[in-house]
Amino acid sequence: MPMKHFKEESIDKLTISQILYTKQYGLTVDRNLCKGCVVCKLVCPREAITLVSIPKGSSDRIPPPSVDIDENKCDFHAICAVTCPFGAIQVTVNNEAKLPTVEKDAYPTLIRDIQIDSERCQPDCKICEDKCPLNAISIHFETLTNEEKVARKEKNLPATSKKTVIDVNKKICAACRLCEAFCPEKVIKVTKFFDGSIKINQKLCPQGCHNCIDVCPVDALYLDNNRVHVNDMFCIYCGACSNVCPKPQALELSRTSIRHTPIKSGTWNKTLEKLTSTSGLNKELGAKRVDKIKTLVKSLNLPR
Amino acid sequence: MSKNKLPLDSPKIGVFVCQCGSNISSVIDVEDLTRFSKTLPNVAFAENMNYPCDRNGQQKIVEAIKRYRLNRVIVAGCSPRLYEPTFQSCISKADLNPWLFEMANIREAVSWCHKDTPLEAADKAKDILRMAVAKARLLEPLEPINLSINKNVMVIGGGIAGINTSLDLANMGYKVFVVEKTESIGGKMAQLDKTFPTLDCSICIEGPKMVDVGRHKNIEIISFADILKVDGNVGNFKVTIRRNPRYIIAKNCTGCGECRDACPIEYPNTWDMNMGVRKAISVPFDQAVPLVYTINKDHCIECYKCVDACGARNAIDFDQKSEEIEVKVGAIVVSIGYEMHDPVDMDEYGYGKYDNVVTAMELERLLLAAGPTGGKTVRASDGHKPHSIAFIQCVGSRDINKYEYCSGFCCMYTLKHAVMLKEKYKDDIVLHVFYTDMRSNFKGYEEFFNRAQKSGIKFIRVKLENRFITEDSTTKNLTVHAETEDGKPVQQEVEMVVLANAAVPTSKTAELAKMLNIPLSKGGFFAECQPKIRPMDTDVPGVFVAGACHGLIDIPYSVSQGSGAAAEAAAVLSKSSWTIEPIIAKVNEDLCSGCKVCTSVCGYNAINIEKIDDKEAARVTVGLCRGCGICGAACPTGAITMPNYTDKQMIAQVRAALGEKN
Ligand SMILES: Cc1cc2nc3c(=O)[nH]c(=O)nc-3n(C[C@H](O)[C@H](O)[C@H](O)COP(=O)(O)OP(=O)(O)OC[C@H]3O[C@@H](n4cnc5c(N)ncnc54)[C@H](O)[C@@H]3O)c2cc1C
Ligand code: SF4
Ligand code: SF4
Ligand code: SF4
Ligand code: SF4
Numbered sequence: 001m002p003m004k005h006f007k008e009e010s011i012d013k014l015t016i017s018q019i020l021y022t023k024q025y026g027l028t029v030d031r032n033l034c035k036g037c038v039v040c041k042l043v044c045p046r047e048a049i050t051l052v053s054i055p056k057g058s059s060d061r062i063p064p065p066s067v068d069i070d071e072n073k074c075d076f077h078a079i080c081a082v083t084c085p086f087g088a089i090q091v092t093v094n095n096e097a098k099l100p101t102v103e104k105d106a107y108p109t110l111i112r113d114i115q116i117d118s119e120r121c122q123p124d125c126k127i128c129e130d131k132c133p134l135n136a137i138s139i140h141f142e143t144l145t146n147e148e149k150v151a152r153k154e155k156n157l158p159a160t161s162k163k164t165v166i167d168v169n170k171k172i173c174a175a176c177r178l179c180e181a182f183c184p185e186k187v188i189k190v191t192k193f194f195d196g197s198i199k200i201n202q203k204l205c206p207q208g209c210h211n212c213i214d215v216c217p218v219d220a221l222y223l224d225n226n227r228v229h230v231n232d233m234f235c236i237y238c239g240a241c242s243n244v245c246p247k248p249q250a251l252e253l254s255r256t257s258i259r260h261t262p263i264k265s266g267t268w269n270k271t272l273e274k275l276t277s278t279s280g281l282n283k284e285l286g287a288k289r290v291d292k293i294k295t296l297v298k299s300l301n302l303p304r
Numbered sequence: 305m306s307k308n309k310l311p312l313d314s315p316k317i318g319v320f321v322c323q324c325g326s327n328i329s330s331v332i333d334v335e336d337l338t339r340f341s342k343t344l345p346n347v348a349f350a351e352n353m354n355y356p357c358d359r360n361g362q363q364k365i366v367e368a369i370k371r372y373r374l375n376r377v378i379v380a381g382c383s384p385r386l387y388e389p390t391f392q393s394c395i396s397k398a399d400l401n402p403w404l405f406e407m408a409n410i411r412e413a414v415s416w417c418h419k420d421t422p423l424e425a426a427d428k429a430k431d432i433l434r435m436a437v438a439k440a441r442l443l444e445p446l447e448p449i450n451l452s453i454n455k456n457v458m459v460i461g462g463g464i465a466g467i468n469t470s471l472d473l474a475n476m477g478y479k480v481f482v483v484e485k486t487e488s489i490g491g492k493m494a495q496l497d498k499t500f501p502t503l504d505c506s507i508c509i510e511g512p513k514m515v516d517v518g519r520h521k522n523i524e525i526i527s528f529a530d531i532l533k534v535d536g537n538v539g540n541f542k543v544t545i546r547r548n549p550r551y552i553i554a555k556n557c558t559g560c561g562e563c564r565d566a567c568p569i570e571y572p573n574t575w576d577m578n579m580g581v582r583k584a585i586s587v588p589f590d591q592a593v594p595l596v597y598t599i600n601k602d603h604c605i606e607c608y609k610c611v612d613a614c615g616a617r618n619a620i621d622f623d624q625k626s627e628e629i630e631v632k633v634g635a636i637v638v639s640i641g642y643e644m645h646d647p648v649d650m651d652e653y654g655y656g657k658y659d660n661v662v663t664a665m666e667l668e669r670l671l672l673a674a675g676p677t678g679g680k681t682v683r684a685s686d687g688h689k690p691h692s693i694a695f696i697q698c699v700g701s702r703d704i705n706k707y708e709y710c711s712g713f714c715c716m717y718t719l720k721h722a723v724m725l726k727e728k729y730k731d732d733i734v735l736h737v738f739y740t741d742m743r744s745n746f747k748g749y750e751e752f753f754n755r756a757q758k759s760g761i762k763f764i765r766v767k768l769e770n771r772f773i774t775e776d777s778t779t780k781n782l783t784v785h786a787e788t789e790d791g792k793p794v795q796q797e798v799e800m801v802v803l804a805n806a807a808v809p810t811s812k813t814a815e816l817a818k819m820l821n822i823p824l825s826k827g828g829f830f831a832e833c834q835p836k837i838r839p840m841d842t843d844v845p846g847v848f849v850a851g852a853c854h855g856l857i858d859i860p861y862s863v864s865q866g867s868g869a870a871a872e873a874a875a876v877l878s879k880s881s882w883t884i885e886p887i888i889a890k891v892n893e894d895l896c897s898g899c900k901v902c903t904s905v906c907g908y909n910a911i912n913i914e915k916i917d918d919k920e921a922a923r924v925t926v927g928l929c930r931g932c933g934i935c936g937a938a939c940p941t942g943a944i945t946m947p948n949y950t951d952k953q954m955i956a957q958v959r960a961a962l963g964e965k966n
Contacts, residue, residue, distance in 0.1 A: 003578040021579035104568035106607035
C-alpha cells in the first residue's frame with residue numbers, strides 16, 4: 001500500500017490525514033471554533049495553511065475567513081494547534097490526540113490564565129457564562145456540605161446553601177476578559193496571552209463598512225456614530241479583523257508579546273518573528289539572552 | 305616500436321590472398337585474383353595461401369617482406385575487425401610500420417554474401433582489391449599514442465556490486481572513491497530481510513562488507529552526492545561531484561542518535577517504503593555506512609533541540625552548503641542498480657486503491673524484524689495477520705506494452721517470501737502463487753523451488769493476460785481473477801495480495817549514460833560493449849558496468865560482476881600507459897576558422913574550440929576521439945584530417961572503385 005493523503009471537508013470541520021502502513025496522522029479544524037484569524041497560517045513552518053476568504057453573499061454580515069490545509073505538505077507536528085488562540089485545531093496520531101512538538105519540549109503552550117474565586121460568586125449568578133463569546137464557561141450549582149458551610153463562615157463569607165462551580169474550557173478560552181469585565185463581584189481575573197495594540201485610522205476607514213465588527217470573535221469592536229471603535233480591554237489581538245478589512249492601513253494591529261510556558265526553541269523564535277512586532281521579539285530574545293548570561297555567570301562560580 | 309627501414313617513397317606492395325579453407329576459395333578463384341593483383345600498379349609481389357593468419361601464413365608474409373623489400377602489405381581475406389591487429393603485429397616483425405597495412409575484405413563482403421553469383425563475386429573482389437591497392441600506395445607510417453594512467457578509481461553506486469568492486473580494488477592497492485547517491489551504501493540488499501536460496505539474513509552478510517568499505521584505508525566514500533559531470537578519458541577522467549549538505553559535520557558525528565531522540569519531527573521513511581517514519585534528524589537505517597546523521601530541511605522546524613542534544617560534540621551545522629568537488633581517476637565502474645516500478649498506474653491490480661495489495665519490497669520490509677511492523681506481517685486495513693496470501697508474478701515485466709524484459713529475480717524472491725511465511729505460520733496460512741513460468745536456473749534454485757512445492761504452497765500457472773484483482777469493500781479481502789493456460793477462468797479469494805512488480809532502470813541511468821558517453825540498451829539499462837564476451841566493458845575504454853544497472857541480476861551474480869569489473873578496471877590501472885590507435889582527428893590550425901561546426905557534430909565531445917596562440921582553433925582531446933571522421937567531413941575549410949583516411953586516400957579509392965586508371 002502506498003502512502004496516502006486524504007482531505008475531507010464539511011461545514012463543521014476540515015480533516016486531513018496521512019496514512020502510512022503502520023501509522024496514521026490526522027488533523028482536524030473545528031470550523032465552529034475557527035474564527036479566521038490565520039495565526040496558524042503565520043506559524044506553520046511547512047506553509048501548508050492558506051486563508052480562504054468567504055464572500056459576503058446576500059447577508060449583511062461578512063463571514064469570517066476560514067483556512068485550508070494542504071494534506072501533502074502537513075507534517076502533523078501540531079505547531080498550529082498549539083498556537084491557535086481559539087483551540088480550533090486538533091492533531092491525532094493513531095487516533096489519539098498528540099502535540100509532538102510540545103511533548104519534545106520544542107514548542108511552548110500559550111498560557112490561558114483565568115483565575116476565578118468562585119467562593120465569592122453571587123448565588124445563582126451566570127453572567128460570565130452568558131457573556132463569554134466563545135462558550136468557554138459552563139456553570140452549575142452544588143449544595144454545600146456542612147464542612148464547607150463552616151469553612152465559609154470561618155472565612156467571613158456570606159452564608160448560602162449552594163456553591164457555584166465554574167468550568168472553564170482552557171483549550172478554547174481566548175482570554176478576552178469579557179467575563180472579568182461583566183462580573184458583578186469582580187471574582188474573575190484574566191490575563192491575556194497576546195498583548196499588543198490595535199488602532200482604527202478613522203481617515204482611512206470607509207463609513208458603512210463593518211467587516212471587522214462582523215468577524216471579531218470577542219466583541220472588541222463597536223459602532224458609534226457610524227464609526228468603528230475599539231475596546232482595547234477586550235481585544236485579544238488575534239487579527240481576524242485585519243483579514244477582512246478592505247482598506248490597507250485602515251486597521252493597524254500589532255502584537256508586542258506572547259505569554260507562554262518557558263521554552264528554548266528555534267521554532268518558537270520563528271513564531272515570535274512571525275507573530276509579533278520587532279520590538280516584541282527583541283524584548284523576549286533580549287530577556288532570554290540576559291537569562292543565559294545570568295546562568296552562565298552563575299555556573300562559572302566567579303568570586304564576588 | 306617498429307622502425308621503418310624500407311624506403312617508402314616508391315611503394316612496393318605485397319598482396320596476400322586468403323583462401324580461408326573453402327570459405328573464400330569455394331566462391332572466388334583465388335589464383336585468378338592473385339594474377340590480377342600482379343597487374344595493379346606498385347604491386348611487387350602477390351601470392352595466395354590457405355590461412356595467412358596462422359603461424360605458417362604469418363611467417364611467409366614476414367619472409368616475403370624481407371625478400372622482396374616490400375613496404376606496403378595487403379591481405380585480401382576477412383573483415384579487418386577480426387585480424388587487422390594480428391597482421392599489423394605480423395608486419396612489424398619484419399620491421400614494417402604497422403599502419404602500412406591494408407585489408408581487403410573479400411569474405412564477409414564477397415564470398416559469403418554472393419556465393420550464388422560467382423562471376424559477379426569475382427568482379428567485386430577485384431574492385432575491392434584495386435581500391436585497397438590505390439589506398440595502400442598512399443599509406444603513411446604512424447606512431448601509436450600513449451596516454452598516462454591515473455592510479456585512482458571511482459565506483460559510482462554503493463550497492464552490493466559496487467561494494468565488491470571497491471573492496472577488491474582497494475585490496476589490490478588502488479585508491480577507490482565510492483560515490484553514493486543516498487545517505488548510505490548498501491543498496492537494495494540492505495533493505496532485504498533474508499536472501500534466497502539459503503535464507504541467510506541479508507544485512508548480517510552485507511553489513512560487515514559495508515563496514516569494511518567504511519574502514520578501508522584505500523576507500524573514500526562520497527555519500528549523499530550527485531555526479532554532475534564527467535570529463536576526460538581512459539586513464540584521466542575528471543569527475544565533478546556535488547556533495548549535498550547533511551547539515552552535520554561528518555567528522556564530529558559519533559552516530560549516537562541522541563539528536564534523533566530529541567527531535568520532535570517525523571516524516572515517512574522511503575527506506576521503509578514509506579510504511580514507517582524517521583525523524584527529521586536521523587539515519588535511514590541503523591547499520592548505515594557512513595554512520596553520519598542527516599537533517600532533512602524540508603521537514604525540520606529548526607527548533608534546535610538536536611543541537612542541545614549533540615552538545616559538546618558540535619556536529620550540527622545548519623549553515624552547511626552543498627559542495628562541488630573534482631576527483632581525478634583512471635577508470636570508472638558504474639554500479640547504480642535498479643529501481644522498482646510503482647504499480648499505481650496498473651489499475652487492474654488495485655495497488656493504491658485496495659489497502660491489502662502490497663508490493664514485494666513492501667512485504668520484504670514487513671518480514672524484517674527491524675522493519676516498520678517489527679517483523680509482523682499484517683494487513684494495512686485492520687492490522688491483522690492474513691490467513692491467505694496470493695502472489696502475482698510478472699507485474700509489468702514480460703509485458704510488451706510495459707517492460708518486455710523479465711525482471712530476473714522476482715520468481716526467486718517470491719519463492720523466498722512464500723517459504724518464509726509457510727515455515728513460520730504452517731497451517732495457519734494458505735499461499736497461492738500465480739505464475740506463468742518459474743525461472744529458477746542457478747545453483748540451488750530449482751532445489752529451492754522443490755522445497756517450496758513440498759511445503760504445501762499452491763502454484764497456479766496462469767496466462768500473463770487478463771489478470772485482475774477485485775476487493776470486497778466490507779471484509780477488505782481480495783479476489784484474484786486469472787485464466788489458466790487452456791483458457792479456464794480461475795478465481796481465488798485471499799486476505800492479502802503481493803505484487804512482483806517490475807524492476808526498472810534508475811531515474812538517473814539515462815543522464816549518467818550521457819555524461820559517460822555510453823549507450824543504453826533496449827529497456828533503458830546501460831549497454832555493455834559485447835554482452836557475451838565483454839559483459840562488463842562499455843563502449844568507452846576505462847568505463848565498466850557491474851550489477852543490476854545493465855540488466856537485472858540477483859545478488860550472487862552482482863557480487864561476481866562486482867569482482868569482475870574490479871579485475872577489468874585493474875587491467876587498465878596496472879598499465880604504465882594506455883596505448884591507442886593513432887587514427888584520430890588532426891587539426892591544421894592555420895586552416896581552422898573556429899566556426900565550431902566540428903564541435904556540433906562530434907558525438908564524443910572530443911573536439912572543442914580553444915585559444916591557441918591568439919587564435920581560436922579546434923583542439924582534439926586525444927583520449928576521447930574515436931576517429932569516426934565526422935568532424936573531418938563536416939569541416940568547411942578542410943582543416944581536419946584523419947591519418948590514413950585522408951581525402952587524397954579516400955578519393956584514390958573512389959577512383960579505383962569507378963575503374964579509373966591511376
Ligand atoms: C523484493 C526483492 C527481493 C530480493 N531478494 C533477493 C534475494 O533474496 N537474493 C538475491 O540474490 N537477490 C534479491 N533481490 C535482487 C537484489 O536486490 C539485486 O540483485 C541487488 O540489489 C543488485 O545489486 P546492485 O548493487 O547492482 O544494485 P542496488 O542494490 O540497486 O544498488 C545500487 C546502489 O547505487 C546507488 N545509486 C543509484 N543511482 C545512483 C547514482 N545516480 N549515483 C550514485 N549512486 C547511485 C543506490 O543508491 C544504491 O546504493 C531482490 C530484489 C527485490 C526487489
Ligand atoms: S489559528 Fe485562527 S484561523 Fe487558524 S484554526 Fe485557529 S482560529 Fe482558525
Ligand atoms: S478586534 Fe481584537 S479580538 Fe477582535 S478580531 Fe480584531 S484582533 Fe481579534
Ligand atoms: S532542529 Fe530540526 S532536526 Fe533538530 S530537533 Fe528540531 S526539528 Fe529535529
Ligand atoms: S573524429 Fe569523430 S570523435 Fe574524433 S573529433 Fe572528430 S567527430 Fe569527434
